[in-house]
Amino acid sequence: MMHRKKLVFTFLAVFMLGSTLGIIIPKDAAALDESYFKGKKMTFLVPFKPGGGFDTYARLLSPYIKKYLPVRNVIVKNEPAGGGLAAMNRLARSKPDGRTVMIIQTGAAVINELAEVKGIRYQSGKFTWLARVTSSPNVLVSNPKSTLKTMGDLQSLNREVAIASIGRDFSTITAILMLKAFDIPYRTVMGYSGSGEQIMAVIRGDADVCALSISTLKPSIDAGELHGIMVLGKMETDMSKFSEEADRLNISEKNRTMLGSLAGILDIYRSIAASPGLSPELARIMRTAFEKAFTDPDFLASAKKSNRPVHYLNGEETQRLVETAVENFKNDASFMKMVKDIFGGAY
């Protein structure tokens, strides 16, 4: 009887140890393949409310993730709390099991991190970046009825240039940096609730300029409601490029480096990342699946139909660009000082 009990105990002990180890050590890492995702649920975090650009990309893409990974479901979850910071923290806290991914406004994520915004629990470089969705050059625009047509006009204005701004967001930082690089004095008119209101403010004459993504501003520029002064970004656009303007007005090397770093981050404006600390094998599987999803002709067709440009870049390259952007900014003392001045430790 005793012997039998011992046997049962030994069996139970071995079973428990085995299952515990099974949890701690994932399946033989080398043998990991797509079947790992079989029957699993994937959460696709969107740091903004439903209906916007970020949300649309997530919803357009999720069926194609399901097509190339045998997941049971991809659930798009909008978590706009804290201007998207709550979602960023959630991704940082999530287990490295490949079941949580997020579409991220990379510029805002990096700037908030560098400004040491209170409550932030993530490091952008530590996420496992899976793909770039879009690059987004920013344009500085003015009212076509005003005399402000070039950076030179802004320089020769005998007062501060008023920037229509939401607040301490990335588009404001972009506008400020563009003006600072040309030594143009500025002031911000803060408090507008979105890009539409910023555009109206410039049209109405509440402010002189604002800077926003090219896709947002293009309809108004084409309609002659706004005038494009300068484009910043690495993507080729049909508008005048900043470098020509910079050469003509002779801006300092230091400022040129700063604008270069800024263009670098605009280059990875919308990107997708998974939890930090994903095993290299799992990262490879996910990056491959995302590559297939992004190059799927049906996905590209639906994105085109929805008027959403796609500038896919693979995960490894996106990871490198994010890490480089963080490093570049960190090494630029004057930029870091400015970011901290703008945010003023207010968070």
Place this chain on the structure above:
Amino acid sequence: MIEAWVSGFTSVFAPSALFLLLIGTGIGYAIGFIPGLAGAFALAMLIPFAISMESAHAVVFLLAAHAVVMTGGSLSAILFNAPGTGANVPASWDGYPMTRMGQGGRAIAAAATASAIGGVVSGFVLMGLIPVVRAILLAFGPPEFFMLSVMAYSFVASVTGRYPFKALAAVFFGLLLSTIGTDPALAIPRFTFGTFYLWEGVDLIPLVMGLFAVSEMIKLAISKKGIVSGGVQIGRDVFQGVKETFQKWFLVLRCSGIASVIGIIPGLGAELATFMCYGHALQSSKTPEKFGKGAIEGVIGAEAGNNGKEGGSLLTTLAFGVPGSSSMAILLGFFITMGIIPSPEMLKEHLPLIFSMAWVIIIANVLGACISIFAGRYMAKISAIRAPLLVSVLLVVTVIGGAASNNNLGDIGTTFLFGFIGYQMDKFGYSKAAFIVGFVLGKITEKNLFISIQIYQGAGFLLRPLTIILAIIAIAAFAWPIISQKMKKNRENNEK
């Protein structure tokens, strides 16, 4: 222009479009009726279905649902004092007292008819204002927005009844509460107690659900009776509600007009239009003392305004990409997805599409009103159900509704907290109406005051012509009831 008008009309009446319009109207109405679920939720839920449709059909489907959400919302506001959104709140101020008097059918019919006329007017406003929208938009800047919100406060001051100081205290409580969350001017989180939950401020939906619905259910549970103390009148009562609304056609038209103009101006929110229309109905009434106790003009004014603002709001969204409400922001996102890019050119190039949108608003509103009028007579019977049964069902629906809109469990706590606060406010005679106005308009006032000071680098914005006109109206709206009352008293004294 006329060609576009006709082509817009015929495209809506194509069988497939008409079918989607009917389905959209039904779903929108049902979602609106569930307390706590509002337009933004309806759209977010329907977009995955719409995305696979052809763009013209998808627009018909979504817009129809959006157009009648408010009509459905007014039904729960009137029957259970459970307004689905902030914009439905004024409908409950007189609608619910009418239900308690057993006249729920009459109130529902009046609200539905006023909503329909408001919606129809707004559809025609959308068509008629296309040539002048730009001028209107450019005339209103942050200084004017600021003064418009001040005007709303002065309207409310006259709405609040017998205890002006308690009402004032309630307004300040609302204003104070609106300061929680990200500062609208500097984008700095304020009074958030270290939690992300409060970064966006206290959400309006759980607040409204708690303040009005849950507090009412506490009262019902304590009284153990149904909502209606006497019997429920139905039948002829419903047709009387329709008739009375048509008799007050001029009030309906005025309120629809006010709401249309407010709808065009972005950034003022859906609530301001209904608050202002309710205030206008009260001030122009011969029996203002009946307001808040079951005056049918209150229901008519608020509901005409509620549906009246949609056309204007849609016009601004399409022409300038500036959404007037969260629902419009979602619609805007969807339009872009469908390749309908908002721009001033839109008004020239896609005129038939804009006209068909106007027709969808008009038809959906009439359909929504028909549902209310025919279902209203049966729905009104719900108010006679015994409290224990009614409260348990409504409480579950309310709590789920309160939490579902943001997918956040914290909202359940908020709903109950404000249920308790609402109950205490009623008990001690503090106006919940004044509180909600302070809360809703607080951020608009603060934001636009701050922007105006920055633009003019001082108080110079107060000297803009339109700002001065609005300020005069605000002062007159505040002073007129006091002056007229004094004059009445003097006359009575003289007669004696």
